Amino acid sequence: MSGNIDETSARIDRRRMLQGMAVAGAATVAGCLGGDDDGDDTDDPADDEDVADIEDALERNEVDFDEIVEGGRLEFAIPRDDISDYDAAQSTAAEDTTVLATVYDGLITQNTEGEVELWMAEEYEVDASNDVGPEDYEPYMEEYEVVEVDGGFPAYDLGEDNLALIVHPEDLADVQEGDMVRMITREEAGDAVEGGVFGTRVEGRLREGIMFHNGTELTAGDLVGSYDRFVGSDNQGQVFDSFLHATAPDGDDGYTFELYSQEADAQAFLQLPPIEIFPEEHHDVPAGELDPRDDEDMIPIGTGPYQIEEVEEADTLLLTKFDDYWVEEHGVDSLEWFDGPESYPDGPVIDEINIRFVPESAQRAAALEDGDIDIAYELQSDARNSFYDSDDFVVSGTPGTGFKFIQFPMMDTEEGGAFAEQEIRQAVSALVPRQTMVDIVEQGWGDPARVPFPLPAADLATTGEYEDLFDEDWAYPAEPDYELAEELIEESSLEAPIDVIIQTNADDEERADKMALLVDELNASGLFEAELETPAALGDWTSGELYTDEGAQNSSERNATATIGLASGFDPHGYAEAIHDPDNYNGCCNFFFPEGTFDDEFVDLLRSCRFGEDVSADEDLRRERYDELWPAITELGANTIVDYSLTTIAGNNEVNGLNAHPATQSLLSYALYAPIDEQIIYLDRDE
Amino acid sequence: MSTQRGRIQITGFDADRVEQPDEAIWGDDEDTAVMSRRQRIIQQLIRDRFALVGVFCVLLMIGAVIFSRPITVAGIVVQPFELVPYDVTATGVGDRYEPPSLAHPMGTDRLGRDMFSRVLAGSYYSVTIGFIVTGIASTVGIIFGSISGYFGGTVDEIMMRILDVVFAFPGLILALLLVAVFGGGYWQLVAAFVLPGWAIYARLIRGEILKVKQNEYVLAAKALGARDRSVVFKHIVPNAIAPVIVQATLSIGTVVIGVAALGFLGLGFTPGTPEWGTILDAEQDTLMSGPDADWNWWATVFPGLMIFIFVMSMNMIGDAINDALDAQVDNINHGGGG
């Protein structure tokens, strides 16, 4: 079923996608993508003329602001059969956010290259950082009774809107029902902050006169109160993993706010605000109940340019322009950083957006071709090529933040255990036909991984130029390097050919296709005897096997690698810590690396790139740390990244000025109106 | 006149004087009567031209199952032939989406794999699962139905309620749930189709047994006491088996479509498996590939056509067997009812 697109990227950390570190950094796009340098293997289907030259798609589509036509109804297709959850606090599906991003505005805005500017916040900056650990909070901790232990995890009776933020590590060992546990809950967090114990503090001030769709004004109280909605929601872990406390120093009716994190975190700036800001009337609505399909009065209300007009289960979602949109009220010139032309409008110009639910990519292609929809994304690669080649359509692409990686089971088991040897891991990595995978499976619409982070994350991930790193000897080869692989195998203690199993999830056809190409390549090298296995659909596989303790053992014994995909954000930590840190709980996404797999030096380096007072305060220091980290990561070869996605969006030629944003969640809201890139689309219908 | 009835008597019409009837004159009706079930089926298959084509197609596909790829049992090669021109998983043996040609009679797929080899090898999954499922399901069903029909009473009542539960799931939905629980794969699919599949046989055989039980068998059983269990299995079941044979032949097709449907829903086999439904699932995007694009029809037409041809063949054969075993149906009424 092709509707099963990329389940991993549908369950990503939305915060990362929506916000990003504001750092100026030149990142050039051209030249690093595309499929021009094909291999010289004559049998290689990559030589086929089908592979698209995507250069044009990466260029921005400009519009003449004087020719903008206002009004009209945009037909926009999302690849799902309905909105999963209209309640932004509860929703975890990427497509929901794509739509809701037009309803809710954020504190900051971000362009396609990861640059950040202030949006609803008039002031917003990191103010202080302290190196603190859980023990530092001890004086403020209260004791709570464990009412139940389920699967080794204690549960407490804390009441509504409350949850445990920091638990004393000593009290967690062998915890039993009835035990008393010391902890900081949301109730004690304020005391700790007052006592000066916190990680990072961010200070900010909201722009005045921003109106919600219900006519109330956005104040600091709305910001502070919005956190309550995430308690007990599916997004609880995401919001409260770093967040400690929020205050409104000038009172709830004021505009200033202060946000505190639990430890010094370079990500705090992005991680601390609530994902969406809800008006006061919604603060008491339990997570998940803000859904007009269940109760027609429960309509999501934000400060964004569009409001929800009409909703019908699995059929209709109509958005209409919000009359009192704050940017229009204030004028785009009121944004300090804006230096665009006067003719650039003060808000989006399209009156209505009709969201169409089209789960099958083939149907989206057909509907786009027929003119039933104006804009679609996540098209199948052949269709994308046809639209790209056609004069009647426009396809825009930009380097994305999704990636696929192969993880090696590094346990040194008696049987198998080949991947315990660094050389073997590196040899497989050297043989990954990254370019061919992109050329054949994605038809050119992707980016073979050359370094362990994608272009959109480059700003914070290196002090140098992104593509200069390709020449480093630690970079990944785009084409299989047989010589290197052979050398590595010779250096190892094993004899070629080595039996290996390449595994990936069963419910992603493209991923399986890429791995089929890898298997063929490994076998062709004569160094490996490889087989492809697709044990189960992603969720079943990860929870049933990969994330279990036996999973790592079994995979090591069978020499079985695992390939899954993830979507991260503009922050490099999503490509480093997220897939390496042994502390990452729940195994995502380092299922083969329990405590002790990596030496302390590596782990310290890894963590020092994000956590700590020093990197929180100094971005250049952070970049330098990452410059040290990447060679260590590829050298270690615990994971090897296969490719990075290219986010694309396709529209018909009645849509003018369409450009893609790296994050699919921002595709619609960015296309409609983004002053940071002077981005706007308008409809120019033929009739 | 009626008063005279019975008063007339005729003598001299002595039947014993008539000699034994001459075979040649009496025609071949007797042959038909004693013809075994198997002979009737074979004769019907030959007479029915549809069925003959069906038999031909099924034999071809069984040939493909056996000879398309070498078969090894416990490490020993029992069948060394390899009829497929290309390795079914080898990528890039042709260009991406090459139309049918002499080198690739069914074209190539998105990874440049040879469709002909894949489709040919794909018959293995559908055909063998179809037969295995039907074999197991009918055996289980016959045993269950026999026990239920034989014991009757409370046992029968309980066993029939179990059947009702199975029948309350449409077969595909139960299979869908089972595959979701146990995962895809060959034997999982067999199980997923056996579990809803046996019920129909159980109901059939039970109905037949009840019918037969109403006849002299009941009396015989009662008279003979406990010895009747063997009667059920030795005499009743074989006599009641005709509808089971027909049902089995027809349901092979149903199973094959079901397996392919799960493959199509992405729940049957792992992607890349050359199973027909799985191929269709992977290639269905080729149906709509945007403006001015050619339809790479071979990627979806051939796998679907194979399912269709196989199921159609089995149904035509089943039809013919039905005709052969069911004497009432479609027999010419000699003498037009005189």
Place this chain on the structure above:
Amino acid sequence: MALLEVKNLTVSFYTAEGVVTAVDDLSYKIERGEKFGVVGESGAGKSVTALSLLQLIENPGVIESGEIRLEGENLLDMEEESVRSIRGNRIAMIFQDAQTALNPVYTVGEQIAEAIRHHLDYSNKEAKDRAIQLLDRVGIPDADTRYSDYPHEFSGGMQQRVVIAMALSCDPDILIADEPTTALDVTTEAKILTLIEELADEFDTAVQLITHDLGVVAEVCDRVMVMYAGQPVEKAPVEELYYDPKHPYTVGLMSSIPRVGSDRERLQTIPGTMPDLIETPSGCSFHPRCPFAEDVCAEIEPPLLDLDTGAETTPQTTRAAKCLEYTGELSEGLDYEVTVRGEGTVPSEATSPSEPPSNTTISSGEQNE
């Protein structure tokens, strides 16, 4: 002019096994008000004959040749439309098994009324009234309530009465009764036969009674035709047939009538079964079952001879038989006797012991002269 005249009717069925000649060169006539019996075992072609009259022979059956004249008009030359206006209207049929002849899903009243509406152009109300009258006439109590009952709510005899009412609904000229009492028990049978007789007289309707039971014929009919393997083998007024049967088959049939007080231990039957009509036996089709058969019987097919004139029969012939005996080709003759209890033996003409044995070697040439 006879009411119904059938001339040289031949009906064949084209089956996968071959051509079955179910009715072979059949001729007879029925006069107005006459009761005509057709007798024979099952498969003799009696019902096919009946269905031919209504042209209801279905694929693969075909009326090959012949004429069926109703008051001089040949039905076989008519348009389907005109034939349909005769069916159920001028020629009606009573079926063998009332239970199957009645459509189980419609009320009996409706099944009678639909023909009335169709042929006589009555309104629903009129048709219903007439149907109730008919039901009443055929002896169904509470006819007006039972009008709306379904066939399964009637007993077998009552069902047959309904069928009779149905047949009489449009006041037909001829009633074809195809084994009307086989499905019934003896007492009911007698009642139904009486009813048919009565009604035939009352409505002045001719009856063609088809049966395998000579007893039934004896009760009802004026004239009889005996059929064997699609051919008429004997025709006679009913009295003559009984007291003086001319064809061995008739003789066989008569000896198989069960009788009270018979000293025979078991019922005499005709040995063997009706031949396969695809490959009818050579010569006389009855010879394999005939106790009197001689070699010549397998070689020469006897003509149906008018016993009064000695010539080939015409539809008008009243007394005829189809046996080589009457062409003088049998050497030993037919040695059976008909006894009427209490009246002594009536010697069969054909088997008169005084007659010298026939010459076994008579040539066919002489025979034909």
Place this chain on the structure above:
Amino acid sequence: MSLRRFVLRRLLASVPVLFGVSVITFGMIHLTPADIVDMMVANNPDATAADAANLRREFGLHLPIWEQYLNWVAGMLTGDMGEVYSRGPDVGGMMIARLPETIALGLFGWVFAILIAVPGGIYAATRKDRFGDHASRFAALSGISIPNFWLGLMLMAIFAVELNWFPVLDPQEPLLSREMLWWLILPGVTIGTAASANLMRILRTSMAEEMNKDYVTAARAKGLPERTVIIKHVLRNSMISAVTVAAFLTAGIVSGSVVVEVVFGWPGLGALLIEAINLREINLIMAITMFVGAAIVVANLAADIMYAVLDPRIRDEY
């Protein structure tokens, strides 16, 4: 026995059946290695095991399975089908929203099946063993043998994409509008084909059988026009045997709707079931399965009632 009592008794008899269906479905779903919480947190780097445990508690998934089952049954009996975990509280509302789509599709499939099968069956039965009969037998066999998902794909490729006669998207018009009917045609034909072919075969066989019966000859002997004989007498009786398989065909249409809804992107219960299975939405799976089971029980009951309506002999047994 009155019809009402018969219906009541049959409904009561279906209670243990539905109970069995619920036990089997519930038991099976809980055998899956991953539950909804696993699916939700599997790839979220920020979710902790404590988060997962909390979610399980919130959903009541930490209780012993029999307790979960009893809770579920208790909910069902009070009309509460539980919550859709990944969304909001209401399975019932979601089902009710999707139901009309599936019913519309199923009804269209049925109407199509009847429109094709009845004339086709009559045609074949009246031309028994002639060319028309063989052709229609071939057509019916094809209809049974063609996989519905492939048929759907081909119909869509040819008529919606290549020829552009049909839209590929929901026209977003009311369910009873002309646009919707037009849009219903391809999926409706796809879902109705197998039922149509089956029904046609059954009608052909039973009509052929009925036509050999005496009452047909009797009807002809009455001089009724052939059309009346076939339609009034033969067809009416054949419908009785057709009705006995109607429940079976309904089951076929129900399972067909799963595949067809996926092929055509139809927002009905079938597509929802697939999604629910993928996401391990237990309550949703349970509710849809129970609904399907109940639908089949009702279809059987309806068939029995139809049977009685069509056949007076059965009617009297009630």
